[in-house]
Amino acid sequence: MEKLQTAVTLRDQAFEAIKNRIVTGEWQGGMFLSEKLLSELLGMSKTPIRSALDRLEMMGLVKLSPKQGVIVQEVSLKKILEIYELRLSLETYAVRRLTGKMDAAFFAGLDDNLAHQAEAIAEEDIIRYVELDRQFHALIIAGLDNEEYTEVMSRIQDKFLLVVRTTFNRNQKRLAGSIEEHWQIRHALAGTDPELTVLLTQRHIEYVKKIML
Template structure:
């Protein structure tokens, strides 16, 4: 039983480590990753590495080729725009359902996240800000208490982060704009103006899509 648990843990560790390398931009689209390199880097056998790569291929972050090996997938503009459309639908629906109905615990967690965002912006730490941005938006959808919505949001976030990270790296001033928009969204969620909340979230998501275009 202990061996089974250890193998499972190593598979998960490999999966999270490789995924983080891709999402953080350390390995950009088109990068070749050999099993040997990953095995040496993560100090584990090829078995958990292969399992991790299979999972990453299923969610579209890598492509396994018998001849070329492992290639980090390029995220096409078409795919990014599709992700934005799905995010728009998920988050505006969640906002409409939750405006004026969230408790103090929710806002305590959101305020903590916003404080950390502000510190990341001051430091111009794009990597940290992107992770906190992800938490902020997942928090909104998770507030619905609908597992299917939460799972759908989580599934698209890794690809979304690749796109949004590029936006912030190219224009670090956008970090301040993004933070200010998050603060306005937080304030709107405490009120009962459903239309305003929906408009703020839609404008926030559409802005980044416009930048990419």
């Protein structure tokens, strides 16, 4: 049993290490990786690494080729737009349901996140801001207390990080606009007009299309 637990832990460690390098842009689309390189880099055998790569391939972050090895997947414009269409559906539904109904603890979580967003902008730390941006939207979805919605959001969040990072790298001035829109959504959630919150959320998400197209 102890050996099984160790194997699972190594697999998860390999998965997180490889995934983080991809979603932060350290390993970009089209880059070739080898199991030998990953084994040496992570200091573990190829068995947990292969398991991690299988999982990453299912997520669409890498492609495994018998001849070429491991290739970091490019995120196509079509895929980016699909992710944002899904986000639009998830989040507009969530904010419509949550407006005027959330407690102080919910808003304390959003406010803490927004304070850290401001710090990241002041430090010009795009990687940190992107992660905090993801957390902000995940907090809203979590407010539904619906496991199915949370699971769907979790499945797309890593590709979501890739897309948002690309957006901010193309237009770093967008950071100030992004946090301002987050504050508007936060205040609307505390109000009594669900349609206003939906409108603000929709505008926030759809802005990305103007940058990506």
